[in-house]
Amino acid sequence: xxxxxxxxxxxxxxxxxxxxxxxxxxxxxxxxxxxxxxxxxxxxxxxxxxxxxxxxxxxxxxxxxxxxxxxxxxxxxxxxxxxxxxxxxxxxxxxxxxxxxxxxxxxxxxxxxxxxxxxxxxxxxxxxxxxxxxxxxxxxxxxxxxxxxxxxxxxxxxxxxxxxxxxxxxxxxxxxxxxxxxxxxxxxxxx
Amino acid sequence: xxxxxxxxxxxxxxxxxxxxxxxxxxxxxxxxxxxxxxxxxxxxxxxxxxxxxxxxxxxxxxxxxxxxxxxxxxxxxxxxxxxxxxxxxxxxxxxxxxxxxxxxxxxxxxxxxxxxxxxxxxxxxxxxxxxxxxxxxxxxxxxxxxxxxxxxxxxxxxxxxxxxxxxxxxxxxxxxxxxxxxxxxxxxxxxxxxxxxxxxxxxxxxxxxxxxxxxxxxxxxxxxxxxxxxxxxxxxxxxxxxxxxxxxxxxxxxxxxxxxxxxxxxxxxxxxxxxxxxxxxxxxxxxxxxxxxxxxxxxxxxxxxxxxxxxxxxxxxxxxxxxxxxxxxxxxxxxxxxxxxxxxxxxxxxxxxxxxxxxxxxxxxxxxxxxxxxxxxxxxxxxxxxxxxxxxxxxxxxxxxxxxxxxxxxxxxxxxxxxxxxxxxxxxxxxxxxxxxxxxxxxxxxxxxxxxxxxxxxxxxxxxxxxxxxxxxxxxxxxxxxxxxxxxxxxxxxxxxxxxxxxxxxxxxxxxxxxxxxxxxxxxxxxxxxxxxxxxx
Numbered sequence: 001x002x003x004x005x006x007x008x009x010x011x012x013x014x015x016x017x018x019x020x021x022x023x024x025x026x027x028x029x030x031x032x033x034x035x036x037x038x039x040x041x042x043x044x045x046x047x048x049x050x051x052x053x054x055x056x057x058x059x060x061x062x063x064x065x066x067x068x069x070x071x072x073x074x075x076x077x078x079x080x081x082x083x084x085x086x087x088x089x090x091x092x093x094x095x096x097x098x099x100x101x102x103x104x105x106x107x108x109x110x111x112x113x114x115x116x117x118x119x120x121x122x123x124x125x126x127x128x129x130x131x132x133x134x135x136x137x138x139x140x141x142x143x144x145x146x147x148x149x150x151x152x153x154x155x156x157x158x159x160x161x162x163x164x165x166x167x168x169x170x171x172x173x174x175x176x177x178x179x180x181x182x183x184x185x186x187x188x189x190x191x
Numbered sequence: 192x193x194x195x196x197x198x199x200x201x202x203x204x205x206x207x208x209x210x211x212x213x214x215x216x217x218x219x220x221x222x223x224x225x226x227x228x229x230x231x232x233x234x235x236x237x238x239x240x241x242x243x244x245x246x247x248x249x250x251x252x253x254x255x256x257x258x259x260x261x262x263x264x265x266x267x268x269x270x271x272x273x274x275x276x277x278x279x280x281x282x283x284x285x286x287x288x289x290x291x292x293x294x295x296x297x298x299x300x301x302x303x304x305x306x307x308x309x310x311x312x313x314x315x316x317x318x319x320x321x322x323x324x325x326x327x328x329x330x331x332x333x334x335x336x337x338x339x340x341x342x343x344x345x346x347x348x349x350x351x352x353x354x355x356x357x358x359x360x361x362x363x364x365x366x367x368x369x370x371x372x373x374x375x376x377x378x379x380x381x382x383x384x385x386x387x388x389x390x391x392x393x394x395x396x397x398x399x400x401x402x403x404x405x406x407x408x409x410x411x412x413x414x415x416x417x418x419x420x421x422x423x424x425x426x427x428x429x430x431x432x433x434x435x436x437x438x439x440x441x442x443x444x445x446x447x448x449x450x451x452x453x454x455x456x457x458x459x460x461x462x463x464x465x466x467x468x469x470x471x472x473x474x475x476x477x478x479x480x481x482x483x484x485x486x487x488x489x490x491x492x493x494x495x496x497x498x499x500x501x502x503x504x505x506x507x508x509x510x511x512x513x514x515x516x517x518x519x520x521x522x523x524x525x526x527x528x529x530x531x532x533x534x535x536x537x538x539x540x541x542x543x544x545x546x547x548x549x550x551x552x553x554x555x556x557x558x559x560x561x562x563x564x565x566x567x568x569x570x571x572x573x574x575x576x577x578x579x580x581x582x583x584x585x586x587x588x589x590x591x592x593x594x595x596x597x598x599x600x601x602x603x604x605x606x607x608x609x610x611x612x613x614x615x616x617x618x619x620x621x622x623x624x625x626x627x628x629x630x631x632x633x634x635x636x637x638x639x640x641x642x643x644x645x646x647x648x649x650x651x652x653x654x655x656x657x658x659x660x661x662x663x664x665x666x667x668x669x670x671x672x673x674x675x676x677x678x679x680x681x682x683x684x685x686x687x688x689x690x691x692x693x694x695x696x697x698x699x700x701x702x703x704x705x706x707x708x709x710x711x712x713x714x715x716x717x718x719x720x721x722x723x724x725x726x727x728x
Binding site for chain 1: 298300301302408409410412414415
């Protein structure tokens with residue numbers, strides 16, 4: 001085989017500039033033209049933070065919230081699906097026996113480390129009762145790490161603040177059916 | 192021996208073994224709920240049905256029987272041919288699974304059994320994705336069947352394992368199946384709650400989430416748990432157990448199948464007897480005359496205390512009390528450390544806590560050979576092991592009572608005393624006798640009057656934080672693994688004894704065991720129960 005390197009390499013050299021091109025004036029003028037054209041076009045820039053962008057509320061993945069059911073109780077049933085699926089391992093739950101008759105478990109503690117979160121939305125997808133949801137809020141601000149550890153109260157408050165423009169979409173709570181004396185008379189509103 | 196053919200493959204087995212067991216042991220995938228190797232066979236779940244080749248009465252030819260036969264109830268006979276892979280068998284499995292899920296609440300997200308539930312597994316493998324049931328499901332809310340156990344009848348498959356367990360192993364008959372057909376349910380007899388000392392096992396053998404442990408309820412999802420193999424330290428039976436733990440906390444104990452010792456069961460004393468591990472009363476740092484010191488200082492102090500006492504009369508005034516809560520390796524290391532400084536030191540087998548008598552199950556039995564489970568009166572795991580170590584080392588020895596009597600006369604100038612009991616063990620007698628000993632080194636889990644007056648108090652670790660070998664009442668030596676790291680500030684007992692014995696590096700029970708083999712015959716055949724096929728444990 002011949003020297004394949006020589007055969008395969010394509011040697012190129014810079015093109016020679018003409019005398020006019022060497023003055024650079026046509027390029028400068030063309031550049032100014034572009035600037036001028038954009039001055040009269042529609043503007044895309046926003047004056048953040050005075051002006052804010054319209055978010056796509058339904059699918060933007062911002063800060064989490066913990067939904068309430070129609071009676072104002074936390075909707076979460078502490079099934080641990082979200083901490084199990086979470087790739088960043090930022091959700092921490094302590095489960096307890098629920099004080100309500102229609103449900104087995106509820107979260108005594110529910111914490112999300114928003115600094116660790118990667119906002120993938122898997123927790124929302126995996127939740128069997130649509131209790132955890134991502135809102136379109138992105139202003140995640142705080143002075144300390146501790147502030148960024150959102151507890152149950154803070155997450156529920158986020159629901160109260162955002163439910164106006166993003167109501168809870170989910171199904172009815174996966175309740176344990178109401179105790180009845182007669183067997184077979186109550187329907188099971190299951191998954 | 193018999194040779195039977197399962198799905199076209201010849202399998203060797205003992206004549207008369209249930210075909211189901213033969214198949215599962217040989218690795219065939221056969222679903223079942225009601226069969227348990229430790230209980231009587233009832234063939235009620237109908238999930239293990241198989242086809243068998245039998246003689247056609249008209250033609251005399253061997254043909255596949257049209258009727259399906261429960262494999263758990265069919266003993267293996269030489270030359271038998273069965274199959275589990277025919278369309279008929281598969282169809283039956285699908286139909287039975289559909290039946291079991293008719294009224295099942297499908298509340299897996301909030302069910303504690305999820306992750307180790309046979310209904311879940313079998314639904315994936317043999318069940319249907321959708322239910323054809325359109326009628327409302329029957330509802331039967333949870334009830335408490337005993338102070339430690341909850342029953343969720345909705346999730347039950349009526350395999351009656353729990354009922355048979357109470358009848359055959361515990362012998363207390365608390366549970367029964369009441370009503371019939373689709374109204375059948377498990378219940379405790381009125382006024383007789385499930386309170387026997389083995390009741391925790393019904394939760395283990397329940398293949399679904401019907402019986403749940405109140406102690407473990409909602410604590411953890413099972414897929415977060417890590418399992419370590421261990422031995423129960425609560426009596427001299429030495430049941431093999433699994434410790435389920437994570438994040439430095441024990442969550443529950445389960446029996447580990449061991450045909451030689453505890454078969455499939457453990458008692459509640461052992462099952463719930465780990466709580467002291469996470470007590471906040473524990474000794475967590477070495478104390479030199481009541482003041483906290485570093486480990487380096489503490490170990491140096493130990494040697495300084497041992498050396499002069501050892502020189503006087505070849506160390507006749509030195510005693511070391513080896514607790515029967517210690518592993519053999521630890522007892523060996525400590526005895527070596529003390530004997531190195533004081534060659535004539537007295538080896539004492541420590542205080543052996545005792546209940547009034549062995550408890551035999553089924554309840555009411557008196558013949559030990561017939562018992563299915565025994566809770567021993569001796570409430571420590573390793574008296575035999577410690578005695579064997581003392582015997583192997585020879586020299587002056589004493590029982591704990593002798594030691595106290597001699598101590599009272601002021602025979603000892605220095606005593607190294609090991610505790611490690613989960614409960615207060617220092618009696619008035621004991622502390623009175625030991626007040627005559629001028630110098631004390633105490634190694635214990637909890638502070639006591641002894642550790643308060645000791646010249647040097649060393650924190651001891653609970654058995655979940657240690658590794659080693661226990662020799663049970665029958666002389667069976669069983670190794671156990673460490674589940675948790677020692678609490679912050681503590682070292683594994685064996686680790687600091689290892690250092691005192693002048694050995695470098697990290698302690699590993701195996702290394703020390705090798706050194707002991709020549710001397711201690713008990714440790715020559717270690718018994719680790721073999722892993723059993725799924726469902727056969």
